[in-house]
Amino acid sequence: MRTVAMALPEGSMLFEAAAAFEVFGSDHSDLAGSWYSFSVCGAKGTRVGDWLRADPALGFDAVAAARTVIVPAWRDIGEKPQGELIDALRAAHAAGARIVSLCTGAFVLAAAGLLDGRRATTHWAHADRLAALHPRVTVDAGVLFTDEGSVLTSAGKAAGMDLCLHIVRADHGATVANALARRLVTPPHRDGGQAQFIPAPVAHGRDHPLAELLPWVLARLDQPLTVEDLARQAGMSSRNLARHFHAVTGTAPLRWLLSQRVRQAQELLESSDESIERIAARTGMGTSATLRRHFTRVTGLPPEAYRRTFGAS
Known part of the structure; x- marks a missing residue:
């Protein structure tokens, strides 16, 4: 060869x-x-x-x-x-x-x-x-x-x-x-x-049924949100919510929510020296173990390695 x-x-x-x-x-x-x-x-x-x-x-x-x-x-x-x-x-x-x-x-x-x-x-x-x-x-x-x-x-x-x-x-x-x-x-x-290296997608604009819901969710990533919570806030059934989420974001509500939690964790790891435990709390992951599991699965790197690579010096 x-x-x-x-x-x-x-x-x-x-x-x-x-x-x-x-x-x-x-x-x-x-x-x-x-x-x-x-x-x-x-x-x-x-x-x-x-x-x-x-x-x-x-x-x-x-x-x-x-x-x-x-x-x-x-x-x-x-x-x-x-x-x-x-x-x-x-x-x-x-x-x-x-x-x-x-x-x-x-x-x-x-x-x-x-x-x-x-x-x-x-x-x-x-x-x-x-x-x-x-x-x-x-x-x-x-x-x-x-x-x-x-x-x-x-x-x-x-x-x-x-x-x-x-x-x-x-x-x-x-x-x-x-x-x-x-x-x-x-x-x-x-x-x-x-x-x-892939930025998590965030829907922009206000010409879709989730235009008011998505900013509401992003402001509450530290809270334990469910599909029912999102549907109630949007004023629609869980089934309709899932349909609109797929049309707007290309994915399911909880999968999108997790991607936004990981995106916020990436930003915090890059820009702050907060502990993994604190970042887990701020992103709604609950525990450092949960953050590490989801973060590693999505990005391919554990949070500590991501911080070493992309964190501010």
Whole structure:
């Protein structure tokens, strides 16, 4: 798998392409007996980022000969990828190559049909779009990367480096991957997942049936609220409340309430030095154990680790 080709679609993003080149295209042979043979494939004058034009030495037809193929982030997610790129990815996959996407490169893999029936991820801001355009793909917006064996995908931006290091770890072992991470001044493995970066949705505006209820709830997150409490305040039945909640927020009342409690806990962990017990009380979680359980499930990190990562210094 150490013959690596980066397939550059028109409109590739510079950050992810550069990250892949730094890991696989730079000479790190001092860390292992042999490093990767790296090539860039695409059309002459391919647009990369807002200002760079690349002149790959090889065309997309060379992709089929690689054992690992990397597709970096792609700007034009609403467009159909180049036909020759799709054909090359399918041919490489059929020949047994490992196919990797970084960030929105997942849209290219999905267009080629390589994610059908598989779990995949992309940048959280585009996960819903990927799921809508490609319903046969199981989109997981909460992880940093997925590894389905022959097909791997990463979440947005820096998560591409997480996946690249994961591949190095699989090919060369943890010692080499850790040494490379130190050289790149990046963690060899990050705890948690992409969910810790996703803002909890809050419905805005006043043109929906819950316009008065939602602010009322947000002002009382420290109180033990039930569905019946919310329905009574809204002046509707619990069944109607559930129907309106799904239409406005896309989820059930108690699930939305929990997401807002976690969102408030995130803000308090970032901006204050209050104890976990106090934050649990202020967010209506009751106990620190309850807060830790729900917070870790939603964000992928325990509260203490989240504070170390995102708290004010």
